[in-house]
Structure formats: structure tokens, C-alpha cells
Amino acid sequence: MHEIDVVGIGNAIVDVLSHADDAFLDKHGLTKGGMMLIDDDQARSLYAAMGPGVEISGGSAANTMAGIAALGARAAFIGKVRDDQLGEVFAHDIRSIGVSFMTPPALEGASTGRCLILVTPDAQRTMNTFLGAGVGLTPEDINPDVIQAAQVTYLEGYLWDPENAKNAFRKAVEAAHAGGRKVALSLSDSFCVDRHRDEFRELVEQVDILFANEAEILSLYQVDQFDAALQAVRRANTLAALTRSEKGSVILQGDEVHVIDAEAGVTLVDTTGAGDLYAAGFLAGYTTGRTLPECGRMGSIAAAEAISHMGARPQADLKALVAAKLG
Amino acid sequence: MHEIDVVGIGNAIVDVLSHADDAFLDKHGLTKGGMMLIDDDQARSLYAAMGPGVEISGGSAANTMAGIAALGARAAFIGKVRDDQLGEVFAHDIRSIGVSFMTPPALEGASTGRCLILVTPDAQRTMNTFLGAGVGLTPEDINPDVIQAAQVTYLEGYLWDPENAKNAFRKAVEAAHAGGRKVALSLSDSFCVDRHRDEFRELVEQVDILFANEAEILSLYQVDQFDAALQAVRRANTLAALTRSEKGSVILQGDEVHVIDAEAGVTLVDTTGAGDLYAAGFLAGYTTGRTLPECGRMGSIAAAEAISHMGARPQADLKALVAAKLG
Numbered sequence: 001m002h003e004i005d006v007v008g009i010g011n012a013i014v015d016v017l018s019h020a021d022d023a024f025l026d027k028h029g030l031t032k033g034g035m036m037l038i039d040d041d042q043a044r045s046l047y048a049a050m051g052p053g054v055e056i057s058g059g060s061a062a063n064t065m066a067g068i069a070a071l072g073a074r075a076a077f078i079g080k081v082r083d084d085q086l087g088e089v090f091a092h093d094i095r096s097i098g099v100s101f102m103t104p105p106a107l108e109g110a111s112t113g114r115c116l117i118l119v120t121p122d123a124q125r126t127m128n129t130f131l132g133a134g135v136g137l138t139p140e141d142i143n144p145d146v147i148q149a150a151q152v153t154y155l156e157g158y159l160w161d162p163e164n165a166k167n168a169f170r171k172a173v174e175a176a177h178a179g180g181r182k183v184a185l186s187l188s189d190s191f192c193v194d195r196h197r198d199e200f201r202e203l204v205e206q207v208d209i210l211f212a213n214e215a216e217i218l219s220l221y222q223v224d225q226f227d228a229a230l231q232a233v234r235r236a237n238t239l240a241a242l243t244r245s246e247k248g249s250v251i252l253q254g255d256e257v258h259v260i261d262a263e264a265g266v267t268l269v270d271t272t273g274a275g276d277l278y279a280a281g282f283l284a285g286y287t288t289g290r291t292l293p294e295c296g297r298m299g300s301i302a303a304a305e306a307i308s309h310m311g312a313r314p315q316a317d318l319k320a321l322v323a324a325k326l327g
Numbered sequence: 328m329h330e331i332d333v334v335g336i337g338n339a340i341v342d343v344l345s346h347a348d349d350a351f352l353d354k355h356g357l358t359k360g361g362m363m364l365i366d367d368d369q370a371r372s373l374y375a376a377m378g379p380g381v382e383i384s385g386g387s388a389a390n391t392m393a394g395i396a397a398l399g400a401r402a403a404f405i406g407k408v409r410d411d412q413l414g415e416v417f418a419h420d421i422r423s424i425g426v427s428f429m430t431p432p433a434l435e436g437a438s439t440g441r442c443l444i445l446v447t448p449d450a451q452r453t454m455n456t457f458l459g460a461g462v463g464l465t466p467e468d469i470n471p472d473v474i475q476a477a478q479v480t481y482l483e484g485y486l487w488d489p490e491n492a493k494n495a496f497r498k499a500v501e502a503a504h505a506g507g508r509k510v511a512l513s514l515s516d517s518f519c520v521d522r523h524r525d526e527f528r529e530l531v532e533q534v535d536i537l538f539a540n541e542a543e544i545l546s547l548y549q550v551d552q553f554d555a556a557l558q559a560v561r562r563a564n565t566l567a568a569l570t571r572s573e574k575g576s577v578i579l580q581g582d583e584v585h586v587i588d589a590e591a592g593v594t595l596v597d598t599t600g601a602g603d604l605y606a607a608g609f610l611a612g613y614t615t616g617r618t619l620p621e622c623g624r625m626g627s628i629a630a631a632e633a634i635s636h637m638g639a640r641p642q643a644d645l646k647a648l649v650a651a652k653l654g
Binding site for chain 2: 082123225226227228230231247248250255258259260261293295
């Protein structure tokens with residue numbers, strides 16, 4: 001087994017991005033900035049109502065792995081597609097950027113997952129996800145040798161919905177820790193936190209690295225001030241990176257606390273992938289021996305690139321951007 | 328001696344506020360957002376060129392004491408005016424809001440200090456200060472009984488310019504510590520920090536509570552990232568409140584770190600006094616036994632009130648505002 005820096009486990013999704021106004025969101029009962037799970041029928045009808053779209057391979061953890069590869073670190077991805085056209089697109093895209101992807105496609109059942117993303121003029125994205133084949137991820141898809149070859153196993157909170165995927169998640173955590181490796185978790189979404197608050201609070205104590213944005217961490221601890229959430233995370237005693245959009249991020253580990261600014265002078269086009277790419281920058285730094293403030297700045301740089309264009313995956317040379325700013 | 332919560336020592340200044348555009352600043356060689364010391368002649372010519380002004384008693388530490396009194400805590404002020412009309416205005420104003428002010432006016436020498444403040448359309452303030460009689464503060468004006476009656480002695484960095492005032496400053500620090508009391512210091516201004524960097528670094532280690540804004544703390548430690556300054560302050564092992572304008576503040580004490588948001592939904596009119604009133608809110612909380620995050624929120628609330636109108640001193644009922652938000 002080749003050494004891997006980070007292996008991501010998550011939903012294999014193709015994003016369909018389209019511009020929309022607030023009236024469109026209201027008409028279809030969508031909550032701006034959130035992620036809603038939809039079924040095959042809803043996906044069809046919403047897709048029909050949307051304007052012309054751009055299709056780009058996505059998925060939260062998959063985006064993070066794409067960012068890590070773009071930063072020059074070694075990434076692998078585990079996630080389920082169907083043996084259909086979108087599944088081929090997903091597999092092609094992620095492999096073409098140097099991410100190892102070996103999960104066999106499902107030969108039956110739901111088609112490859114897709115996320116219908118509506119980007120409003122304020123650059124907010126509202127996501128409607130049909131998980132499709134992604135739900136079919138099972139413990140059998142988790143190869144402990146791959147997990148133990150990776151410095152960090154990265155899990156998206158979205159995976160915590162289907163029961164099979166939860167078990168895959170648990171198997172991965174056990175394999176990583178048995179091999180003396182680290183586990184990172186992204187809370188993914190505040191609605192996701194609402195659904196699984198108690199389980200997520202327990203999980204946070206078990207993982208080694210936590211990623212959460214402000215809405216997620218406030219929801220996790222049911223507080224209304226960021227500082228109150230910050231103090232709760234400190235008590236959980238996990239390395240944590242809390243992202244705050246234009247306010248930057250706060251990184252905690254034991255007694256260390258770092259307050260990292262967002263990159264200045266960025267033109268906001270589409271916030272899709274900001275959190276995924278922050279995690280990519282952070283983990284690419286972490287697995288290559290950077291200090292925590294450097295990891296945070298790498299997160300800021302990668303997130304700034306992600307929000308400056310439509311779609312989550314990097315379009316600029318992230319490695320060169322980081323080299324120019326941090327050396 | 329009655330028990331005092333905070334005694335402030337600083338320049339006794341009357342502010343003259345006027346609106347101006349960027350062209351006016353350029354024409355008069357003024358650096359936006361900064362504080363420049365001017366002499367009597369410069370004060371006269373700049374005052375003649377300014378548009379119609381509003382005169383309000385000011386002075387950094389004096390503003391802070393006004394805020395503390397408005398919050399219901401007991402404040403006193405030590406600072407030097409001349410026995411002239413502006414000196415009477417200053418003394419009347421500060422006493423009328425309940426701040427004890429007993430420093431005798433100078434009977435000769437320069438007239439009462441004034442600060443010509445130009446507020447640009449972006450709500451930034453550019454300050455041109457004629458210290459006048461304020462420079463005449465000497466160790467004789469420091470009554471150790473008053474210092475030792477106060478829980479906290481609050482010093483503005485601006486005082487560190489005239490040699491006599493420096494000695495007054497040192498006498499106050501010694502008296503406070505001899506009485507087992509706390510000393511707080513506000514760095515006041517990044518140009519002020521530039522002039523006295525080495526002395527200020529030593530002072531920071533001697534004081535118990537430090538207030539600084541982002542420009543000041545970056546200048547003090549000659550770094551360009553906020554987090555680097557934050558780590559330097561942690562090593563200094565002082566209780567510190569670092570203010571960051573719309574990014575809120577960060578409070579440090581030993582292992583404790585709190586990230587406090589600015590108040591939301593504030594209409595920015597004039598930033599004059601934001602830092603002074605943050606310190607007022609913080610110290611009013613600190614001396615009445617509030618937790619550090621509560622002290623920070625009281626600072627945010629008082630600063631938000633200050634920036635919502637022209638001039639530094641509170642116009643709304645700060646005590647009621649804090650009671651409504653924090654209880």
C-alpha cells in the first residue's frame with residue numbers, strides 16, 4: 001500500500017449549479033444557505049424548473065480530496081456511484097486530478113447522486129441533494145489497509161444519515177485508531193447537526209480533528225454566542241478548526257488558540273465548497289508538518305480560491321498560491 | 328476615601344468634531360485614521376480651515392471614565408486643564424456625568440488641550456491634538472490615596488509622551504501595586520506605539536490589563552498577522568483585550584481565550600471613542616465581577632453605542648442597553 005496523506009469518505013455526488021433569485025427559492029420552499037435531502041422525483045421536478053446548469057463533480061469530502069491533491073499532497077476517496085453516466089463522470093473527474101478512487105460502482109439500485117445547487121445573487125448557495133447510489137456505501141467498501149495507509153481519515157457529517165454509511169463510518173474510525181492514525185470529521189451542515197446532535201457530540205470527543213462552521217458549532221452546543229461554542233469545543237479537547245466566513249477561522253488545540261483572518265480582497269462569486277476547501281488547505285498543511293497557524297492560512301487561501309468562482313473544486317493553481325503567500 | 332471602581336489618568340482634552348472629505352485631509356497633510364500632535368499655531372490654522380464644529384469634552388481615558396460612570400460604576404479622573412473657559416467646560420462635563428475630578432487647573436502656561444477631529448464620509452476619524460495644559464500633568468497631581476482607593480488605575484498610552492506625565496504614570500503604577508490594586512493600560516494609537524515600542528513592550532509586562540486595537544498590537548510586536556500578535560501577547564501573560572473593529576475582540580488571560588463578536592446591526596456614524604468605550608464596558612464589567620466573555624460583550628455594546636453617533640461620550644442609556652442584552 002502506498003502512503004496516503006488523507007483518505008476521504010463521503011457521498012459521491014455530481015453538482016448541478018444554476019443561478020436563481022430569492023423568489024425561486026420561496027416558490028420551491030427552499031431555505032437559503034441550507035442543504036435539503038430530496039428524492040428522485042423531487043430531483044427531477046426541481047431540475048426541470050431550474051435554469052441552465054453547470055455540471056461539476058462534487059460531494060463535500062470529495063471536494064476536500066480534490067483540494068488536497070491540488071495542493072500537492074496525496075489523497076484518496078471512498079464513496080459510492082452507480083455504473084451510469086454520471087458515475088463515470090464522477091470517477092473520471094476525481095481521478096484526473098490525481099485522487100485515488102477505487103470504490104466499485106453499484107450495479108443496481110438508485111442512480112448516481114446529484115446535488116442541485118441554486119446560487120443567489122448574494123453568492124449564497126442553497127443545496128438540494130439526491131443521495132442516490134451514495135446511500136449504498138457499506139462497511140464492505142471500507143478497506144482497513146487503505147485507512148491505515150493514510151495519516152488522516154476524513155469523514156463528512158452528511159454520511160451520518162443512512163444506517164449502512166454510519167456503519168462504514170464506524171469501521172473506518174476503528175481501523176484508523178487501531179493503526180495509530182488520525183480521524184477528522186466535518187460537521188457538514190447545521191441541519192445535519194440538528195438531526196444528530198447527541199451522536200455528533202459524542203463523535204466530536206472520539207475524533208482527532210474537527211471542522212465546523214459557525215452555524216454548525218452553535219447548533220451542536222445549542223448556544224447563541226460564538227465564544228460560548230468555542231469554550232465548549234475547548235472542553236472537548238479535540239484539535240478543532242472553526243470557520244467563520246469573512247471573519248476567518250479559529251483553531252484550537254489544548255492550550256493553543258489561533259485566530260486566523262480570511263484572505264483579503266476576494267471577490268465573492270459562489271460560496272459552494274468554501275468549507276470543503278478550507279479543510280483541504282488545513283489538512284494539506286497538517287499532513288506535511290506545517291504549524292497550526294500555517295494550516296489555518298492554507299485553509300483561508302484555498303477557501304478564498306473556491307469562493308471566487310462557480311463550483312467547489314479548485315480552478316487556480318493552489319500549490320502556487322500557497323507558495324507565493326507562505327513560502 | 329470612598330471606594331472607586333476605576334480611576335483614569337490621561338490628557339484632559341476638549342474635542343472639536345467636524346465633517347471633512349479625503350481631499351481636505353490630503354491638502355493638510357493628514358493621515359486618515361491617525362492621531363497627530365500639533366502645536367498652538369497649527370491648532371489655530373487647522374481650526375480656521377475646518378467647517379463648523381461640535382465641541383464635546385473628550386480625552387481617551389476621560390471618555391472611558393464617562394462610559395464607566397454611564398454604566399453605573401464609580402469612576403474618577405486625573406488630568407490637567409488650564410483655568411480657562413475650555414478648562415471649565417471639561418471639568419463641568421465630566422463632573423456632570425458623575426465622574427469624580429479633583430485635579431487643580433494650571434494657573435499659567437498653555438491653554439486647555441483640544442483635539443481637532445475630522446470625520447470623513449467613511450466614518451473614520453483623523454485626530455489632530457494640541458495637548459496644551461495636559462502636558463503639565465506631574466507626579467504631584469497623583470494622590471496615592473486616590474489610586475489605592477480604586478480597584479483599577481487606567482492609563483492612556485498618549486500620556487507617555489511628556490516626561491513629567493511619564494513620571495506621573497510611574498508613580499501611579501507603583502502606588503496601585505503597593506496597594507494591591509490593578510493597573511490597566513491602553514496603547515492608544517499605533518503612532519504612539521511606534522514612538523515608544525521598547526518602553527511599551529516592557530510596560531505591557533508590568534500592567535495587569537492591556538487594551539490595544541489591531542493596528543497597535545501588530546505595531547507593538549512588529550508582525551503582520553493578527554494571530555502572531557495574539558501569540559506574543561499570550562507570552563506576555565497579561566489579561567489583554569484586543570479590539571478588531573467589525574471583527575469584534577479577543578480576550579486573553581492565561582489559558583483562557585475568548586473570541587467576542589462586535590454587536591450586529593449598528594449604523595456606523597463616527598468611530599471616535601470606539602476603543603475608549605470598549606474599555607469602559609470591559610472595566611465596568613470587570614470591577615463588578617462579570618465573567619471575561621461578559622466583560623467583552625459589555626465592551627462591544629458600549630463601543631457600538633459610541634460609533635452610532637458623532638462624538639465619543641455615550642448618548643444612550645448604556646446601563647439599560649447592557650441590562651437588556653446581558654441581564
